[in-house]
Amino acid sequence: MYRSHVLVCGGTGCSSSGSAKIRTEMENEIKKQGLENEVKVVQTGCFGLCALGPIMIVYPEGCFYSRVTVEDVPEIVSEHLLKGRVVTRLLYKETVTESGVKSLNDTNFYKKQHRVALRNCGVINPENIEEYIARDGYAALGKVLTEMTPEEVIDVILKSGLRGRGGAGFPTGRKWSLARTIVPDADQKYVCCNADEGDPGAFMDRSVLEGDPHAVLEAMAIAGYAIGASQGYIYVRAEYPIAVKRLKIAINQAREYGLLGKNIFESGFDFDIDVRLGAGAFVCGEETALMTSIEGRRGEPRPRPPFPAEKGLFGKPSILNNVETYANVPQIILNGAEWFSAMGTEKSKGTKVFALGGKITNTGLVEVPMGTTLREIIEDIGGGIPNGKKFKAAQTGGPSGGCIPAQHLDTPIDYDNLIAIGSMMGSGGLIVMDEDNCMVDIAKFFLEFTVDESCGKCTPCRIGNKRLLELLNKITDGNGTLEDLDKMEELCLYIKNNSLCGLGQTAPNPVLSTLRYFRDEYLAHIVDKTCPAHVCKKLVRYEITDDCRGCTKCARNCPVGAITGKVKEKHVIDQSKCIKCGACMDNCNFKAIIKK
Amino acid sequence: MKSLEELRAIKEKMKASVNDRNDNTDKIRVVIGMATCGIAAGARPVMTAFLDEIAKRGLENVTVTQTGCIGMCKLEPLVDVFLPGEEKVTYIKMTPEKAVRVVNDHIVNKNIVSEYTIGSAE
Numbered sequence: 001m002y003r004s005h006v007l008v009c010g011g012t013g014c015s016s017s018g019s020a021k022i023r024t025e026m027e028n029e030i031k032k033q034g035l036e037n038e039v040k041v042v043q044t045g046c047f048g049l050c051a052l053g054p055i056m057i058v059y060p061e062g063c064f065y066s067r068v069t070v071e072d073v074p075e076i077v078s079e080h081l082l083k084g085r086v087v088t089r090l091l092y093k094e095t096v097t098e099s100g101v102k103s104l105n106d107t108n109f110y111k112k113q114h115r116v117a118l119r120n121c122g123v124i125n126p127e128n129i130e131e132y133i134a135r136d137g138y139a140a141l142g143k144v145l146t147e148m149t150p151e152e153v154i155d156v157i158l159k160s161g162l163r164g165r166g167g168a169g170f171p172t173g174r175k176w177s178l179a180r181t182i183v184p185d186a187d188q189k190y191v192c193c194n195a196d197e198g199d200p201g202a203f204m205d206r207s208v209l210e211g212d213p214h215a216v217l218e219a220m221a222i223a224g225y226a227i228g229a230s231q232g233y234i235y236v237r238a239e240y241p242i243a244v245k246r247l248k249i250a251i252n253q254a255r256e257y258g259l260l261g262k263n264i265f266e267s268g269f270d271f272d273i274d275v276r277l278g279a280g281a282f283v284c285g286e287e288t289a290l291m292t293s294i295e296g297r298r299g300e301p302r303p304r305p306p307f308p309a310e311k312g313l314f315g316k317p318s319i320l321n322n323v324e325t326y327a328n329v330p331q332i333i334l335n336g337a338e339w340f341s342a343m344g345t346e347k348s349k350g351t352k353v354f355a356l357g358g359k360i361t362n363t364g365l366v367e368v369p370m371g372t373t374l375r376e377i378i379e380d381i382g383g384g385i386p387n388g389k390k391f392k393a394a395q396t397g398g399p400s401g402g403c404i405p406a407q408h409l410d411t412p413i414d415y416d417n418l419i420a421i422g423s424m425m426g427s428g429g430l431i432v433m434d435e436d437n438c439m440v441d442i443a444k445f446f447l448e449f450t451v452d453e454s455c456g457k458c459t460p461c462r463i464g465n466k467r468l469l470e471l472l473n474k475i476t477d478g479n480g481t482l483e484d485l486d487k488m489e490e491l492c493l494y495i496k497n498n499s500l501c502g503l504g505q506t507a508p509n510p511v512l513s514t515l516r517y518f519r520d521e522y523l524a525h526i527v528d529k530t531c532p533a534h535v536c537k538k539l540v541r542y543e544i545t546d547d548c549r550g551c552t553k554c555a556r557n558c559p560v561g562a563i564t565g566k567v568k569e570k571h572v573i574d575q576s577k578c579i580k581c582g583a584c585m586d587n588c589n590f591k592a593i594i595k596k
Numbered sequence: 597m598k599s600l601e602e603l604r605a606i607k608e609k610m611k612a613s614v615n616d617r618n619d620n621t622d623k624i625r626v627v628i629g630m631a632t633c634g635i636a637a638g639a640r641p642v643m644t645a646f647l648d649e650i651a652k653r654g655l656e657n658v659t660v661t662q663t664g665c666i667g668m669c670k671l672e673p674l675v676d677v678f679l680p681g682e683e684k685v686t687y688i689k690m691t692p693e694k695a696v697r698v699v700n701d702h703i704v705n706k707n708i709v710s711e712y713t714i715g716s717a718e
Contacts (some may be wrong), residue, residue, distance in 0.1 A: 003643075003660040005617055038647060040613070059617045060625075060659035083630050084662025123617055133603060134610030142600045258598070266598055313605030 002040040005083060009122065011046030011202065011210050013364075014053035018070070022054055025070050029077040039081050042131075045211015048124035049109055049361040052092060055121075055172045059061065063363045064092040064104050095577025109362055112381050114343065116351045117327035121211030123363055124378040129253040133212040138259050140330035141218050144225055145267040153226040154180060157329065157539030159337035159348030166194055166285075167323035167397060167426040169348070169415040178309035179227040179319045183496055187554070189229035190318040191220050194290060195236035195243070198282040199398025200449060202429035204424070205323035207365050209243035210234065212327065213250035217273060219326035221260065221335060224271040227319055231576055232273040235290050239280050281465075282453035283398075286501045287312075288456070300457045302502035303443075306583040322427065324353055344370030348414030356382050358431040359502060371412040374404060389434035393517070397426025399446040399453075403439065423515040424506070438535035439518035440525055444472045446510040454503065456529050461504030464495040468511060476536040482528040489515065534595040538581045544571050544584075547592035554584035554593065612656040622680045623704055624658045629674040631665035637672035638691070645692035646675075649699040658703060670712065677702055686714040 008014075008023045026041050047055050052066035057105040058078075063086050065076065072090055079085045086101060089469030094107040104110055108161060115121075124131035132138070146151050158173030179189065193216060197205040209216065236244055251273055254260040262270045276294050283289045286298040291313040293299035312318025327412060328350060332340045341349045348370040357363055374394055378384065385391055393403040396413075402423035404411070411417050415425050433442065447469045456462045471488050474480050492508035499505045515522060522530050531539040544554070551570040555561075562578045565571030573584070585593040628634070628643050643660065650658050668674065668676050671688040677698065678684050687698060694712055701707045710716060 001647050001649055001662075002613060005613070007617065013629065038643075057617075060661060062624070082662070083635075084627075085664055128611045130606050131614050133606045134614040136607070138603055139600075139607075142603055148598060512707060519640060 001401045002038060004039045005042050005059045005061075006039060006041045006123065007043060007059070007083070009045070009047050009053060009055040010126075010242070011050070011121075011207055012240075013046065013050030014055055017053045017243060019054040021070055022056070022068055025054075025073040026077070029073050030081065033077055033082055035077070035081055042125045044123060044128070045121040045126050046118075046207040046365055048113075048118070048207075048317060048365040048367075049362060050365065053393075056066075061086065061101065062103055063087075063101060064095050065090040090344045106382065108380055109364075109366075112350050112372070112376060114369050115367045116331055116343075116594060117208060117215075117324050117341075117353055118211070118365070119331070120215065122205055122221050124212070127249050128213055129214060129257060129259075131249065132212070136334060136338050137214055137330075138218055140333035141221050141225075141259065142265055143333055144222050145265045145269055148539060150180060150226045150228065152175040152331070153222060156337045158175065159333045160340040161337075161344075161347075161500075162325065162332060162340065163315035163348065163415060164322055164326035164330055165328075165352065165427070167400065167424060169425060170187040172321060172325055175309065175319050175321070176223060177316075178307070179229075179317050182310045183317045186317050188227075188314075188316045190228055190230070190313040190316055191224045191227065191232040192231045192291065192294070192313060192318055192320040193220055193232065193236075194285060194287070194288060194320050194322045195234055195240070196278045196285040196423070197237065197240075197427060198280075198427045199427055199451075201259045201355060201431045202398060202427050203355045204365065204428045205239050206243050208323050210246055210329050213243075213246045213515060214254065215330055216247075216323055216326045217250055217254050217260065217310060220273055221264070222270045222329055223321065223326070223414070225269055226550065227317070229318075230270045230272070232271065233276050233294050233313070234273060235276050235278055235284070235294055236469075237280055238277040242275065244275065251275070259273055273554070279573055281455070282449070283455040283503050286503055289501065290320065291318065291447045300455045301503075303500060308587045323430070325379075345412060345414045346533050347416055352413070352425070352428060353465040356432070358395075359385050359434040359437070361386050362434040369573055370414045373410050373412055375409040376431065377407070377413070382432070385432065385434050389436065390431070392435050393433045393439065393442075393511075395423075395431040395433065395442065395446075397424040397428065397506075397509070398429045399450045400424060400502065401426045403442065404432070404513075405407045405517040421445060422509075422516050424509070436533055436535070438476075438531050438533040439514045439521045440472065440476055440531075441533075441535045443510045443514045444469070444476060446508065447472060450503065450507040454507075458498075458500035460498040461507065464491060464499075465504070465507050467491060468495070468508060472511070473524050475522065476531070477538045478525065478529045478536075482526060484526070485515070485519075485522060496537075504507070511579060530596075541596045542573055542578060542580065542582070542584060543576060543594055543596055545592050545594055547590050548571065549590055549592070551589065553587050555588045555591065557583045559583060581588075602664065612654070623682065625676075625678040626655065626658060626660045627663050627676040627678070628660065629665065629672055630662035633665055633669035634674065637669075637689075639673040640675045641692050642675065642690045642695050645648075645695035646699065649696050650703075653699065655699075655703065668714075674686045674714075677708070679703075687712045688714050 021418040056065040095102045141515045154177045162167040162172045289299045308318045352365045454461045548570040555563040620702040675687045
């Protein structure tokens with residue numbers, strides 16, 4: 001029996017801040033103290049509070065240590081693990097109260113969360129199938145294979161109200177039911193998993209794959225049984241090396257235990273899964289492009305219909321669901337459709353995982369019931385905006401989504417409400433922006449991304465977005481006219497209506513939503529030739545105020561020699577030479593340089 | 597995997613260790629004094645004896661933790677046993693043999709081993 005479990009986060013965030021070294025050091029130190037038969041070190045998936053990594057939790061006390069370094073390890077072992085004295089200085093400060101250590105579940109970050117898709121992330125070792133089984137893993141697969149017909153499985157998923165978590169929100173049960181029935185005599189069908197998470201700032205699927213890969217495998221096998229497929233493919237980005245590694249370990253373990261392969265649970269059902277690596281093209285997250293890429297061809301979309309349910313991978317009926325969608329499936333089978341549909345709003349059931357990023361205190365991963373307001377996510381769970389800055393907007397849905405301004409902070413988040421306010425759910429990236437962000441610049445950032453990632457197959461997307469970006473550049477350079485705004489709006493609608501796939505159809509959304517809510521910023525760029533947030537370089541002026549003491553530091557640091565002035569006298573910037581690099585402002589000791 | 601029974605067997609085997617990873621407060625807690633005085637008086641073998649006996653009996657609802665010195669160094673090794681909803685019981689001058697009896701009598705059968713408690717010393 002292990003009296004204590006030390007959980008070390010092995011997700012991407014904590015891995016990049018050195019958690020692997022900490023785990024090794026922990027194991028060595030524990031051995032050195034002779035505790036290896038009493039204390040177990042477990043590598044887990046993401047706990048969600050990536051901002052505080054590397055993270056370590058020690059049970060049974062439930063002590064949450066944050067920002068642990070290799071040097072802290074001997075102290076944790078000799079103080080906490082040997083003598084039972086908690087190392088208070090390393091505790092996550094939210095958990096420290098006057099009367100002692102507070103449970104993690106009572107902290108603001110975790111209190112309002114409800115973990116379904118992430119239930120095992122940060123709890124089990126993702127590289128150990130038995131720990132997954134201990135948390136009811138593969139019980140749902142056992143249940144469907146021994147007690148349920150495929151129709152019953154589809155019925156439960158339909159009734160649960162589960163919708164695609166990749167962003168579009170298509171009802172999962174309907175997708176499965178179409179794939180089961182539309183081609184009655186199909187000799188082969190396929191189950192695909194979309195793990196080609198490409199939105200900038202999104203890392204939900206990555207965390208699920210890294211923290212709980214078996215949940216996805218189990219759900220794909222359930223889907224295979226439901227639609228009548230014997231083969232599955234997971235299409236995952238090669239940029240996710242930890243996720244790929246753990247998926248492969250998981251698949252091998254599942255095969256070893258007979259949970260993938262022939263005659264699973266002696267039910268006569270065969271199912272196997274293979275991993276396919278994507279090279280990181282954003283368009284390959286689109287379903288037809290993804291399937292084309294799995295086939296070994298260039299990842300380009302094709303017109304629909306025929307939909308994949310009829311003619312998908314290798315021309316056979318196929319389904320494609322997102323990682324997070326699959327992660328919900330085993331829980332729905334085990335707990336029933338009613339349990340799932342009791343969470344969320346009328347048309348959006350269950351929970352949604354969001355990746356919080358940008359100007360927010362608790363950067364990380366959160367899972368909340370649908371219908372939670374943006375304010376609760378940003379202020380309560382996310383800990384608000386750092387440095388006392390003011391909230392300006394939140395961006396959801398990545399390059400396909402839009403910006404949500406402060407006036408909509410209290411909108412309950414679900415698929416339909418987000419579309420109504422000009423954004424979309426998307427896969428779940430949530431980027432927070434404060435008063436220092438220029439909304440025209442944000443629109444430009446996302447459009448640059450889609451222009452780069454457009455596959456070039458259809459003209460509206462390939463050329464239309466390029467022209468749109470040129471107009472945005474014209475505005476941020478201070479050369480825009482009011483007619484440009486009308487032209488942009490017209491072009492946006494044209495691109496949306498005529499593009500071949502979801503990439504083009506949604507690419508203008510960041511422009512449209514910023515035009516809708518932050519038109520005043522566009523007007524400031526065009527009419528007043530200023531950038532209110534002082535971001536757009538061509539419209540910014542650096543000036544030296546009367547606080548200047550004439551220390552000459554700015555002049556010495558200016559790379560182009562634009563600053564002149566005598567010692568102990570006020571200096572001046574030659575605006576015609578200035579390249580607006582900001583070096584003078586960063587170096588001034590007297591805060592005498594301002595951006596205008 | 598041939599049957600659901602096989603799956604259940606793995607779950608049972610692993611359940612105890614994975615279930616320790618939560619903030620469950622209705623568990624039985626065994627707290628062992630492991631300050632310098634406790635360790636010098638032999639707290640480590642006592643703790644190992646507790647762990648072994650709990651594992652041998654497959655008890656899932658018990659956690660074993662340590663604590664520092666509470667000032668009664670001459671009575672070490674000291675062990676506190678907390679049953680949910682009950683007053684704590686403090687055992688003194690513990691040995692591995694006594695530990696086995698505390699697990700059997702107190703933790704399993706809920707009978708306090710009075711002769712080992714601090715009350716009997718006074």
